[in-house]
Amino acid sequence: MNVFITGASSGIGAALASAYASQYKNQGLNIGLAARRSEHLQKLKILLETQPNIRCYIYPLDVRDHQALAVAAGDFIMHAGAPDMVIACAGVSRGTLTEHQEDIAAFQAVMDINVLGMVHTFQPFITAMREAGGGQLVGIASVAGIRGLPGAGAYSASKAAAISYLESLRVEMSPSNIAVTTIAPGYIRTPMTDVNTYTMPFLMDADVAAQKFIKAIAGKRRFVVIPWQMGWLGRIMKFIPPVVWDWAMKKAPYKPRLDWDWL
Numbered sequence: 606m607n608v609f610i611t612g613a614s615s616g617i618g619a620a621l622a623s624a625y626a627s628q629y630k631n632q633g634l635n636i637g638l639a640a641r642r643s644e645h646l647q648k649l650k651i652l653l654e655t656q657p658n659i660r661c662y663i664y665p666l667d668v669r670d671h672q673a674l675a676v677a678a679g680d681f682i683m684h685a686g687a688p689d690m691v692i693a694c695a696g697v698s699r700g701t702l703t704e705h706q707e708d709i710a711a712f713q714a715v716m717d718i719n720v721l722g723m724v725h726t727f728q729p730f731i732t733a734m735r736e737a738g739g740g741q742l743v744g745i746a747s748v749a750g751i752r753g754l755p756g757a758g759a760y761s762a763s764k765a766a767a768i769s770y771l772e773s774l775r776v777e778m779s780p781s782n783i784a785v786t787t788i789a790p791g792y793i794r795t796p797m798t799d800v801n802t803y804t805m806p807f808l809m810d811a812d813v814a815a816q817k818f819i820k821a822i823a824g825k826r827r828f829v830v831i832p833w834q835m836g837w838l839g840r841i842m843k844f845i846p847p848v849v850w851d852w853a854m855k856k857a858p859y860k861p862r863l864d865w866d867w868l
């Protein structure tokens with residue numbers, strides 16, 4: 606089994622890598638781990654390779670850099686072969702407000718990482734996957750992409766764009782036997798949500814979520830919200846008329862506008 610994951614240094618990506626390593630320790634797994642923080646990737650590689658038949662390849666890179674991803678993909682394919690699965694999990698979330706000029710750079714970064722980063726991740730693998738007879742591309746979107754959340758315009762817009770992009774890709778890839786799965790998580794306990802001071806309904810631990818993601822991926826689900834309770838909320842959210850949405854969101858908590866040194 607060959608799996609390539611971005612956003613593997615933390616949270617959901619790291620939990621997915623660990624869960625796949627446990628699942629495939631008998632059959633064998635080649636896993637590509639990409640993110641910016643190389644020391645986190647290195648630690649994860651050491652941990653995963655303590656299990657038999659697990660081979661990790663680490664790629665410290667920024668998903669905004671399409672050339673870096675092309676080099677990483679080339680290296681992974683050379684060592685492991687075409688991936689069975691590419692999971693674009695890298696993402697950032699920060700509060701943004703359009704009235705602040707300093708947030709323009711934040712809008713740019715969130716869109717570049719969460720949307721273009723996904724394109725950069727999939728693109729260099731598609732030819733090899735097609736030649737190998739197929740595979741699966743998985744994009745981690747968010748419930749925040751179903752409707753616009755106040756205080757999170759950049760994040761909501763980026764995840765709405767990701768959902769639409771993945772839907773286009775799903776149809777485009779189908780003749781090549783490459784399945785596309787969109788996962789829209791609700792609240793998962795990771796460093797991304799640790800900063801939230803408000804109540805997060807149906808909050809789920811990352812290792813529990815990873816098992817549910819893996820089941821959805823194995824079932825080649827086209828679009829899935831996890832946890833399922835959020836799925837029902839998401840369905841309702843989708844059909845609420847704008848006037849009701851505006852009223853419901855009046856008292857919604859805003860994601861904090863933190864410092865931007867991570868840009």
Ligand SMILES: NC(=O)c1ccc[n+]([C@@H]2O[C@H](COP(=O)([O-])OP(=O)(O)OC[C@H]3O[C@@H](n4cnc5c(N)ncnc54)[C@H](OP(=O)(O)O)[C@@H]3O)[C@@H](O)[C@H]2O)c1
Pocket residue numbers: 611612613614615616617618639640641642643645666667668669694695696697698718745746747748789790791792793794795796797798
């Ligand atoms: N946690 C939730 O409740 C939740 C809900 C809905 C959707 N999601 C989505 O799930 C995905 C994973 O989030 P998480 O909760 O696991 O957050 P996290 O713990 O903060 O992990 C984010 C991951 O993305 C990587 N990343 C961020 N910017 C990057 C860049 N420019 N280049 C390469 N890698 C980058 C980070 O690694 P480096 O910093 O080392 O680069 C890290 O590995 C994200 O797409 C997020 O939007 C999360």
